[in-house]
Amino acid sequence: MNHSTHLFPAIPTQLTGQTLVSHAGLSVLTSFLNAVDFRRLCEDRFSQFVPATATHRPGNILGALALSLAAGGEQATDIDQLRAAPELFGPVASDATVSRFLGRVKEQPEAFSYGFATMTRSLRSKVWDAAGPRNPARLATATNPLIIDLDASLVHV
Template sequence: MERSTRRVKKPIGSYPRVRIEGGGRAVVSQAGSVLPVETVRKAGLDTGISAALTPWRKARAVHDPGRILLDVALAVVLGGDCLADVAMLRAESAVFGPVASDPTVFRLIDTLAASGEKALQAVRSARSEVRDRRSATGEDGRR
């Protein structure tokens, strides 16, 4: 029995680039998220977290576990208080691109939680590597 699934041309990874321009078009309700998204990208935290969570990526996964975790963090930054609040990102696909469904987010968090300290250490190591790399180049953000 074949399982019918929609084919996706490429896996979903980083956030799309956002341009700010005035032109009378509708305003994005989560425009305040541009700064944290660009900070994550500029620091390399998006690629660092994605690389660290590669062991938890399913073989045919569409959504990158690192991106999912960053989406959850961004939802918290924007005022969310539960995993389902990634829906506010999903509602602004022009800004955030494709965002994982609630069941996908919950499955990843369950998987990471089941891994215990191993997953937590992977995230900590990625953060530390990014911080060390930025510090070594004089871009640690301190003034």
Template sequence: MNQSTLTYPAPRTELTGQQLISHAGLSILGGLLNALDFRALCEDRFSQFVPTTATHRPGKILADLTLMLAAGGEQACDVDLLRTNPGLFGPVASEATVSRFMHRIKDMPDAFTHGYQTMSRTLRTKLWAAAGPRNPAKRASKRTPLILDIDATLIQAHSDKQGATGTYKGGYGFAPLIVTADYGTGNGTGETLEILLRPGNKGANSAKDHIEALSQALAVLPDDFYDTDGVLVGEKLLVRTDSAGASREFLNHLDSLGIQFSTSYSLPVVKERQIQWISEKKYWEPAIDQHGKPLRDVWVVDATAVMKLKDYPPGTRIYVRQNPCIPGQRPPCSTRTGIGSPRS
């Protein structure tokens, strides 16, 4: 068995103006995996998925698949993109070897999920710590929590695939539920924490799916979001969703974890009439953006006293926002409603 701890060779780089190498930019990603000791970590988590004497180890197989995707590949056989440059990417497993590795994962899904989650948490802890003052975990607090966005999206399938079904928009494909971390303005675009695969006919407002997707995402957060006993420090997080995530079951689950929340809220017709009771301008306040700057002609009101929320977490507030008319629109203009946890 190869005893090298490097995932990829570390070739010397020289600017000679000769012999251009295809996909040479992937060496940056390969160098990152080397710096994270990716190979040794995968060997610890996934060695049971390859024979003891196998030449191609799990760390190299998974790393090759990662680089393949970064290079624009779409399926396992696209690792051929790397095989043409052994000096840069080392020996690459054959399609048959990759297929057997994936088949073993299919036979032991729980073991792979546990290994993946613990590995992701370790890697993310290292990566975020390397960001220094820009570390999202270090900046997170009760007043400035890390925001986790949860939203479903539709992905079209152009042929009959496993799990592909008709969607509510008349298409055909999948409706995965995605959890992303928002670093905040000026700190990058964030990153995806979890993608819960679902068939295209799956409802967007499934509390069970929201809870499962969130649980998977929390499992891969860095160590800074857990105390010394391994308990989640929920107040350092805020979950943000559209109205599909405003179910009582899901919001009470968030409250039980101590996590703040802010969601859109679909008003029943009866409560739309109740909004008319709050017609005097003295009850409304000018709205501000996330930086505390006032928004022009945008007003908000705490309507909790008027529109009672039943069976939601104690202290949940409901807010109504009035937006200005867009050109050509007649009053009354758009009204948006959202609910938030007492901690947010």
């Protein structure tokens, strides 16, 4: 049994003089998911969507799906790009396991939506708290709210 509290293995980085680095940016996302205890939050909110004895827990499945999207994936089966690098991403759920998980989500959309909303609030609070005095929201008020203006290209996923 694996007792690690991390969702993904720590990926060591080093400069080698080579110009090709595949999936390097994903190490930041995996470190972030580990730092905010994504595994525990997912287990708390979504354990009803997997059998109690399942090897791939909700954090593993949802974390792999998030990484897959960040890597340019367009559908759930694109997590195979993570599965091809187990030394970087650890064991990744099979397409069948992901499909069963998503099927259970589809059967209970309200439960998943509620769990996702509460998990998002918890994650947001953790990140803002971790910012400490650098937290830009600490000076926000009802009359002077914090406005986050996100400009980005729309990507069809």
